[in-house]
Amino acid sequence: MRTRARWVAWVGLWLLVVAGLGPIGDAGAGESAGLAYFRQAKINWRQFEGQKLTIGLNKHSYTESLLPLISEFEALTGIKVEYLILPENEYGAKLTADLSNQRGEFTVIMAGAMRNWAYVPPGWMVPLEPFLNDPKLTDKSWYKLEDFFPGLIAANRWNGKVGGGTGEGPLWSIPVMSESYLLAYRKDIFDQYKIKVPTTYEEMAEAARLVKKNAGIDGLVSRGTPNFPTIATGYLSGIKSYTDGKWSELDEKLNAQFHDPRAVKFSQIWTDMLRESGPADWANLTWYDGMERFAAGQAGMYPDCDFFAATYEDPKKSKVAGKVGYALMPAGPAGHTYSGLFTWALGMSKATKNKEAAWLFIQWATSPRTLLNATVEHQNYNPTRVSVMNDPRTQKVMGGWGNGTYMKVAQENLKTARVAWVPEPERPRLGDIWARALQEMYFKRLTPEEAMKRASDEVNKIFTEIGLRK
DSSP states (O other), X not given: OOOOOOEEEETTTXXXXXXXXXXXXXXXXXXXXXXXXXXXXXXOTTTTTTOEEEEEEESSHHHHHHGGGHHHHHHHHOOEEEEEEEOHHHHHHHHHHHHHHTOOOOSEEEXXXXXXXXXXXXXXXXOSHHHHTOTTTOOHHHHOGGGBOHHHHHHTEEOSOTTOOEEEEEEOEEEEEEEEEEEEEEHHHHHHTTOXXXXXXXXXXXXXXXXXXXXXXXXXXXXXXSSTHHHHTHHHHHHHHHTTTOOOSBOTTOOBOTTSHHHHHHHHHHHHHHHHHXXXXXXXXXXXXXXXXXXXTOBSXXXXXXXXXXXXXXXXXXXXXXXXEEEEOOBOTTSOOOOOEEEEEEEEBTTOSOHHHHHHHHHHHTSHHHHHHHXXXXXXXXXXXXXXXXXXXXXXXXXXXXXXXXXXXXXHHHHHOOOOSOOOTTHHHHHHHHHHHHHHHHTTSSOHHHHHHHHHHHHHHHHHHTTSOO
């Protein structure tokens, strides 16, 4: 593959990459066939030839899947693409600085529901319907917005009302990958010791105990660091399931509800289970640590991101390839299970000068063919379009994971999963407080009731100070 890249130093640490990595096939087709596919759209792809875009990208598997394809967009449109890739914390800080000052350094950004909650209220992003509905810019019958999983499009719609309105109002970004949450478990161990795959959280605690007793490894692993990612995946899906989806971290007046008895009870079940059967260093574990340990055969269960299966099922990266089963998250007392939802998505800064060219990039990057290539050739999981998920080439890659159980569970989640957080711009700070409360419970520095009440009081104080709560 022909490669060309130019790196420019940023603050002496990070690099600006000039895109152009050469042609990539449409799961086997050549560059000319790929361009012919896009030229079926009844728009002029070269109407902004000579313009330049700068894309802001978080360091992520989606980003890695996009980079080899960008030269195709340049060849199709004559538009030059540069991009800046940063780790998530640095990306967020850099992007916020650019958006808040309306410098327009980034023309296209990696956003998504939870970032939209911070960027939309100040007027930093552009709604995408005007571009979607402009026949000079979009052939709607070719682009097929309806091909995206409805829940992912709903997650990227928001009416701008803090505390609600997800799925309503303008579309702010187009999803490029998705994650929901499931229970990955060691099917070989469960079968050997006749351990029941848990359908409730009480059963999950018992299964963890039995794995530790019989197999001599941690019964389960989970995120544990004192910041919001610890809350965001398995735990948040669990608390939603345990409360039958009728509890949220904030009420309609944005009062924190961590001290609700249902939330306290589930949090106690969760931390007791980890203390008794989980890793001794749980409080220091990130998502990546959990994924690596499960893949190394050091844990019996990992309730977390579905697409971690790509690692588990890769014999080059995993000692448990072919030994993993996948199940829906356990249900709560009412018998229902819920999964949270996260999606990275492409949006546009209001300060963007070349908005129409930026839209052509978003349209190209989220088209069926580009997302199929990103999935099949470059491991962008999970795909956000129904046609890509159901494509035989995708099924060939992902269909065998867990003897078919992965695709069954992932698609079931995509039908029903929704963003579990209440829309508000302080989610990271609220999540950090919440995660610290779990640690207080885990280490028994406070009772569950005391830890969750303290978290509620701290969030209420902050929200009052910044004017979110009156």
